[in-house]
Amino acid sequence: MSFYIGLLHYPVYNRKGEIIVSAITNLDLHDLARLGKTYGAKKFYVINPLTDQQDLAKSICLHWVSGHGAAYNKDRREAMSLISIASTLEESLKEIQEIEGEVPTIIATDAGKGGRQGVTYTLAREIVASNRAVMILFGTAWGIAKELIRKADYLLEPIFGVSYYNHLSVRTAAAITLDRLFSKIAEQ
Amino acid sequence: MSFYIGLLHYPVYNRKGEIIVSAITNLDLHDLARLGKTYGAKKFYVINPLTDQQDLAKSICLHWVSGHGAAYNKDRREAMSLISIASTLEESLKEIQEIEGEVPTIIATDAGKGGRQGVTYTLAREIVASNRAVMILFGTAWGIAKELIRKADYLLEPIFGVSYYNHLSVRTAAAITLDRLFSKIAEQ
Numbered sequence: 001m002s003f004y005i006g007l008l009h010y011p012v013y014n015r016k017g018e019i020i021v022s023a024i025t026n027l028d029l030h031d032l033a034r035l036g037k038t039y040g041a042k043k044f045y046v047i048n049p050l051t052d053q054q055d056l057a058k059s060i061c062l063h064w065v066s067g068h069g070a071a072y073n074k075d076r077r078e079a080m081s082l083i084s085i086a087s088t089l090e091e092s093l094k095e096i097q098e099i100e101g102e103v104p105t106i107i108a109t110d111a112g113k114g115g116r117q118g119v120t121y122t123l124a125r126e127i128v129a130s131n132r133a134v135m136i137l138f139g140t141a142w143g144i145a146k147e148l149i150r151k152a153d154y155l156l157e158p159i160f161g162v163s164y165y166n167h168l169s170v171r172t173a174a175a176i177t178l179d180r181l182f183s184k185i186a187e188q
Numbered sequence: 189m190s191f192y193i194g195l196l197h198y199p200v201y202n203r204k205g206e207i208i209v210s211a212i213t214n215l216d217l218h219d220l221a222r223l224g225k226t227y228g229a230k231k232f233y234v235i236n237p238l239t240d241q242q243d244l245a246k247s248i249c250l251h252w253v254s255g256h257g258a259a260y261n262k263d264r265r266e267a268m269s270l271i272s273i274a275s276t277l278e279e280s281l282k283e284i285q286e287i288e289g290e291v292p293t294i295i296a297t298d299a300g301k302g303g304r305q306g307v308t309y310t311l312a313r314e315i316v317a318s319n320r321a322v323m324i325l326f327g328t329a330w331g332i333a334k335e336l337i338r339k340a341d342y343l344l345e346p347i348f349g350v351s352y353y354n355h356l357s358v359r360t361a362a363a364i365t366l367d368r369l370f371s372k373i374a375e376q
Contacts, residue, residue, distance in 0.1 A: 027215055031357045031360050034357060035356065038351070038353050038354055039350055040351060073203075076355070078353065160226075161226035161366070161372075163225075163226070169222060169359070171219060171357070171359050172363035175356070175361075175363035176363050176364065179347075179349070179364045180367070182349060182350060183364075184348070184349075
């Protein structure tokens with residue numbers, strides 16, 4: 001099993017439904033890197049086309065991977081080492097293809113329907129358990145643009161708890177998704 | 189089922205293993221309130237004995253529940269309305285007892301062993317599915333003080349993904365815990 005996670009900052013929606021480039025949130029990088037390390041992701045791609053945003057992400061990573069942060073917190077260093085910065089989704093996919101020798105299967109996530117039918121977690125567990133290279137894609141702001149979701153190989157069904165309400169942060173949604181897909185507890 | 193969540197800022201450890209009062213993190217409040225709303229928590233107690241920290245939490249809540257934030261984002265308002273601020277764990281428990289007419293069962297969480305054997309998620313699902321009032325307690329900083337963990341009715345087993353590494357943020361750990369305990373998907 002080879003899986004990668006991607007955090008997309010473009011193309012995503014703002015609250016008005018317009019396509020934007022979202023800004024990088026420091027805690028998203030930390031939380032998703034730590035999740036990636038916990039569940040065995042090979043890399044965590046932070047995808048943002050703006051060079052000043054890429055520079056911000058790089059300086060955060062540098063601090064924790066080889067700067068003062070690395071000595072301060074070894075566990076964090078291990079997690080933050082997973083981060084790669086990419087300008088576009090295509091760039092990250094190309095890199096994965098070079099590593100894996102195959103085009104990765106893209107599983108997109110969305111809190112809504114994303115304009116198509118989502119696959120269940122049960123089916124998605126089978127997909128990720130196969131020998132395919134998989135990229136699991138999370139959106140920031142108000143979610144991944146529908147056009148991109150349509151192009152993905154699969155869309156995961158939205159996360160629901162016990163009610164209609166499912167307005168989770170990307171940090172907590174990613175946590176639930178990775179736990180549902182990769183935790184050994186679900187196999188018990 | 190009546191369950192509450194508590195986010196403890198004292199007594200918790202710093203990285204040296206000393207007992208401290210931790211500072212409130214804005215995104216913890218948002219992420220856990222949104223999780224609480226998603227999984228059906230009755231209230232979310234932010235527990236901190238320092239009045240300036242309580243004031244900070246209050247002003248964040250006020251903004252989203254009745255200030256500009258409430259008009260800006262209705263979903264967030266709904267989530268942030270779950271937040272109650274308490275000085276101590278005892279204060280929050282007393283309030284739950286007044287609401288529920290019984291002393292709540294405390295389920296503590298810890299990334300380590302917390303000095304005692306944790307219960308499995310399978311058992312914990314049975315506990316929360318009973319008619320008892322339950323308080324699920326999450327620690328900030330380097331985790332809840334062992335003395336308090338020993339006093340809890342139950343300690344949940346630590347979250348592991350696929351390896352030894354389990355250094356998650358409280359936001360993502362709370363997400364996984366609530367999903368494992370309350371999501372309907374686990375019953376399929």
